[in-house]
Amino acid sequence: MIKTTIKILVSSLLVPVMPYMLSFAAGAMIYVVVEELIPEMSEGEHSDVGVIMFALGFTVMMILDVALG
Secondary structure (H helix, E strand, C coil), rough: CCHHHHHHHHHHHHHHHHHHHHHHHHHHHHHHHHHHHHHHCCCCHHHHHHHHHHHHHHHHHHHHHHHHC
């Protein structure tokens, strides 16, 4: 009985934060995919620039998608 009450209280605290946690997890996964799984992005000494440009391009495309429908 007490364990169930604790679970309900903890879950009620996590539900409002869940979208932010899922967004962070999605962003981390996109970073891993771009940095590690696309070989061309890791070539050279400035691999961070490619990842940043990918993130910037993705952000611009999402803004355009939402703005233009």
